[in-house]
Amino acid sequence: MSTQYKVVDNIAVIEIANPPVNGLGHAVRLGIVEGVDRACADAAVEAIVLTGAGKAFSGGADMREFNSPKGGREPGLNTVLSVIENSPKPVVAAVHSVAMGGGLELAMSCHYRIAAAKARIALSEVTMGLLPGAGGTQRLPRLIGLEAATHMIVHGGSIASEKLADSGLFDRMAEGDVVDAAIAMAKEVAARPGPHPRVRDMQVKHGNPEGFIAITRAAVEARAGHLPAPQRCLDAIEASFSLPFDDALALERRCFLELMNGPVSKSLRHAFFAERAAAKLADVPDAVLERTVERVAVVGAGLMGTGIAMNFLGAGIPVVLVDVSDAAIEKGRATIRASYEAGVQKGKLQQATLETRMSLLRTSTGIGDVRDCDLVIEAVYEDMALKLSTFCALDEIAKPGAILATNTSTLDVDRIAAETRRPRDVVGLHFFSPAHVMKLLEIVRGEKTAPDVLQTALAVARRIGKVAVVSGVCDGFIGNRMIAKYARRAGELLEQGALPEQVDRAVEAFGMAMGPFRMGDLAGNDIGWAIRKRRYAEDPAHPRFEIGDRLCETGHFGQKTGAGWYDYEAGQRKARPSPRTRAMLEAFWKEKGVTPRRFSDAEIVERLVYALVNEGAAILEEGIAARASDIDAVYLHGYGFPTWRGGPMFYADTVGLFNVRRSMRAMAQGDPSWKPAAIVERLADEGAAFNA
Incomplete structure (x- = not known):
């Protein structure tokens, strides 16, 4: 009634x-x-x-x-x-x-x-x-x-x-x-x-x-x-x-x-429902009881680890922050306090709240201090050998029933879980940097992750104010797997004659919070370089981003080194077009015999956004994401895709998959890697949509 x-x-x-x-x-x-x-x-x-x-x-x-x-x-x-x-x-x-x-x-x-x-x-x-x-x-x-x-x-x-x-x-x-x-x-x-x-x-x-x-x-x-x-x-x-x-x-x-009836409201309403749908798993009923999480450990006191810890401190949950040295631990504690003090100075936080949160933080150089924690989050450097050794140690120390989570952004969660005698307790919790600010949390479901662990991860995400999206295991999960294709297409534009500032300007006018090259400079170009080198080693046929590799070989990692795709004045974040980068590109074009071509802003946007769409479609086909709206939620809350466009998959629906496929087929005539994913072909034939 x-x-x-x-x-x-x-x-x-x-x-x-x-x-x-x-x-x-x-x-x-x-x-x-x-x-x-x-x-x-x-x-x-x-x-x-x-x-x-x-x-x-x-x-x-x-x-x-x-x-x-x-x-x-x-x-x-x-x-x-x-x-x-x-x-x-x-x-x-x-x-x-x-x-x-x-x-x-x-x-x-x-x-x-x-x-x-x-x-x-x-x-x-x-x-x-x-x-x-x-x-x-x-x-x-x-x-x-x-x-x-x-x-x-x-x-x-x-x-x-x-x-x-x-x-x-x-x-x-x-x-x-x-x-x-x-x-x-x-x-x-x-x-x-x-x-x-x-x-x-x-x-x-x-x-x-x-x-x-x-x-x-x-x-x-x-x-x-x-x-x-x-x-x-x-x-x-x-x-x-x-x-x-x-x-x-x-x-x-x-x-x-x-x-x-207009496109903006339809997009915003889609985003609203996508966020709520992402927290529901068809094969994990609400009746599955979540585990108790009253104390959390974070292993790794770098920028990511401290940001992760702040999420839990802000929710009133005690945290033990672990690292290998006193210097690392003291730096981590100082980073957390400095962030809270900045909030006090801006009037966003009371001094008493700062002290309460800091009182919930315990630091240690001994990994044995995680033994009484209900959730242990590994946030060490993105290196498989280091992560495996960390999980081997956690398996020996953590109490029975504790959830062991990895913050890896690309690595194989199943391989990490296999290092333990409790793979059912292992899950990926991929926070986005800065972890205490970004709303997205990718929950990576391993092959053996237990249903109550997933239910607990979703509940924890709600407690700390995150938008949670569940992903299956693959290289890069949902977000970073797609962004790799996006970055590859952006790199191809440079190889064919575009400049970083033109590419960034076009996608920012489309509504992206930041273009791919400004984003690389902000995050650190060395991070993407490390991932590329791992992929080159694992698959010698993996497409190479030669210009990006050359940039990093010169030590130009972005804002932190004062130079990347752009130049930066000391203490400034403003990206300035770089004569050095332009000279590097011109030398590359000459070396490869490339006659630089001109790209319209519309073509730049189409190439980059459709790269996201086609890879998102493949992710759907493989079951890595449960629904297209989950992919949209990832990109709206983690990658700066304009909310008023509804996410990449919804945007493709708005354009019409017949039109999207037509553009992909045209590009595939010169580059077979643009072949539309099978689900794009099927939905276009049916006159259907990703988010029907």
Whole structure:
């Protein structure tokens, strides 16, 4: 049942019962209308209380219904709000826990509102590339004022209900149970002569509303970039004081539908659902119990190890940080403290919180100190021999049932697990640098990794605020396997006549956070070089990136050496086109007899993005990733792919796989390695999509 109806002391209570967040799907909308009609038809009912069961008043619209037949079925949300607003009997919203998006719009349509403390209040549609589509842009400015409402709508962040106590949004704050308080309030207002107040009848008050909107438009234009929703929000908000209510409501709805059907909102909604889907494994049911993780060890106190440790310290979990020398340990501890102190200086962290976190950190030069830990994460240098010896030692020392995790970014997790007598307890936890900042965590599932270990890894990811994606075992897993192909295609562009700054500029204009050569300089070109040398040794036929190897042979590793693909002034991170790199490229072209060709930005983007897509397709075929949206989540949260494009696989769906395949086939005429993956061929033939 989507709503529940009962009468308490002559007050009808309509309770939304659609867990987990009481989304306003069609069945809920119908239930609310039927409840209001039932209450109005009952002469014994004096007033109505509207609330939500469980952990939310309402989290808003059910986005799964967008662009579907259910989404357009009446009663739509605007119809529901009109029924409430025009009820002859007063309706009191009892708001608790969460009132966001359509949930807040629902509350604002009621005649009165009472809120519990600590409820999270928001009109957050802009984060999904939308605007409030059921009167939010019209009613909120009337209740809390134009400037406060504009800030809430354009930024989309949530606010604690108690901070809005005197804003005009709520008539009262409940001191006890919010439903009991709402029933008492309903009895009180029912005794008043009607008509009861409607927000639509209020006026937006501001000394110079046109001037305020004009100034805000300029600020929004400067920061919104490719996102159309913030400007559309302002269009609708402007209508709240410039048009009659019903006309403004119609304009708001037109803007909402335009955004909902546009590519940016579809991409952002895909990203939202991809993140949630990635945490679910079809063959690991929720009933599988996770293991207890109360103490964590991190082996390796370098930048990666310290970053990993900070994730757990921030979540209140004690950590023992282990390395081979006192100097390494002291440097690691100092790195962690310095990072927290920077947070204090910026006002992002309290000094007391810093001290609490540091008190949870224990350091040691003896690997024996991991023996009481529930989770041990190896974060030593990316060398198989070193990792094998580390796991051999951990196998001897760690307690039974402890999870042994490797942070390897490319190496064979099954080979590492085989070094132990407990391969079921071994899993990959691939953090991304800087580990305490980057949201992505690749959980690498070994051939023998136990289901409860996977369940625990997913739970740990949630505790430390990561977006977790499960990958199978292969060289580079999901993210780095694909980025290797991306880097290879970027290198081919240089070999054929492009310059690093042109390649980077093109993909950054597409929306990537950083181009491949700036990214290499930032991470350290020696890291990729080490991986390439390992692959050359393992497979002499592996394609060679000769220009990249030559760059590294000269010691030009990027920002840390002051020179890489670009040049850097001392203490500066700004990448400057390098005459040295250009001379190296010109010498290479001459040596190889290459006549440099010109590439358009569109061709550069197509080559690099389709390299990701084709390798992602191969990863799907092999079962390394469970679903295309998992690949999108990896690239959105770990590699700077533009969220408003939805990830590489969703972007390919947007372009159309017929068109993607056509481009790949054209490139394959000159280079057979561009042959489309089998799944691309099949889906293109079927007129289907990766994310169908």
